[in-house]
Amino acid sequence: MNKCCICISGEPGVGKSSIVQQFVKNDFSTQYTPTLEDFYNYELNLDEEKYNLEIIDTAGQEEFCDLKNNYILNGNAFIIVYSICCKGSFKEVKNIMDNIINIKDCQNIPIIIVGNKIDIDEKERKVSTLEGKNLAKQLNCLFIETSAKQNLNISKIFTTLVKDWNEKQQNIKKFSKKSSYSIKNINCSSTVKSKEKQIIISDINAYEISFQNNSLKKSNSSDNFNHSSHKTTIKIKQNISVDSIQKNNGKISKPKCPVQ
Incomplete structure (x- = not known):
């Protein structure tokens, strides 16, 4: 079985935990409780393959930065969440992205940017869909808008990300076969x-x-x-x-x- 460690990051209150709980438990809570760290295991069946997903819901608070960085170091794929009704959380996406790249020391990382809370009244929207798409294109990331409350596109976050991760893994294997010789000496x-x-x-x-x-x-x-x-x-x-x-x-x- 393929094992993939997924880290979910974002500013406090954007709905990270709600997204994970909706995906894993099909559950949504209206009560907000700040997360220090939560771990979930989920078996995903996708394209006749089984994936063991280890999902890490990281803290949004700055004081837990070192802990979060340790999870990033060991992560295989990443979800960066912002709230479409909070411009500040959207601006933080690039900082989180830069941090992931710096820690992983790699550019070709499976990352999906998620604009959450599309269930709100459109008048409360502060970040347009186009802005989200443009940022994702600029950062070379996947993009999707969701509602954890209404369970809209939640599963698609993970299936899209895992497909991208698997594709990158296959490319690495192909590369390894073509370069069967290594620089040994x-x-x-x-x-x-x-x-x-x-x-x-x-x-x-x-x-x-x-x-x-x-x-x-x-x-x-x-x-x-x-x-x-x-x-x-x-x-x-x-x-x-x-x-x-x-x-x-x-x-x-x-x-x-x-x-x-």
């Missing part, structure tokens, strides 16, 4: 006259390997070989894997696949 001496310098490469992205200064850096340029008495540069095109490349008296030898 760069064995370069400090002198250019060394008879053998071996490198093992793995990435479907382009790399530029320079023996000068023993450096390895990414390059967007096309594949070719350049070598001189002072520098050996190897540029590998996307989807080309090389087991080992040896430098012997200025000659490149033993590529396992052709390099143009």
Whole structure:
């Protein structure tokens, strides 16, 4: 069974706990009780697959920031909630998003922005649907508007997010298969006259390997070989894997696949 840890964040009073309880327990309470932390386990059946969801309802209060950050660090996917009748909670979305990216140290994270409380009178709305969509597009996130009170789009939050998470997981697996070789060792001496310098490469992205200064850096340029008495540069095109490349008296030898 696939396991996914989902963290739900947002300003106090936006309806985070109500969303989770409606999803997990099919229950809604009109009484507001500030949350320190709540954990829920839920088995989701989606597209003939089973997912064990561990849902963490985090505190909205600033004083619990360290605790919340720890949950973010271990989370796989994220829900950021704001209230459509509170402009301040909407403005906080970007700060929460930035915090998640900083902690996870990654850009490609499954995140859905949720505008809650669409059951209110339209006159009380402070954040338009278009504003929400534009922010989500700007931050490269999923977006949905919901009502925890009326159970509108609540399940869709989680199914949409889990689908996105699963898709990203599959992409990672595909990437891993294509890049079956990993950079295990760069064995370069400090002198250019060394008879053998071996490198093992793995990435479907382009790399530029320079023996000068023993450096390895990414390059967007096309594949070719350049070598001189002072520098050996190897540029590998996307989807080309090389087991080992040896430098012997200025000659490149033993590529396992052709390099143009």
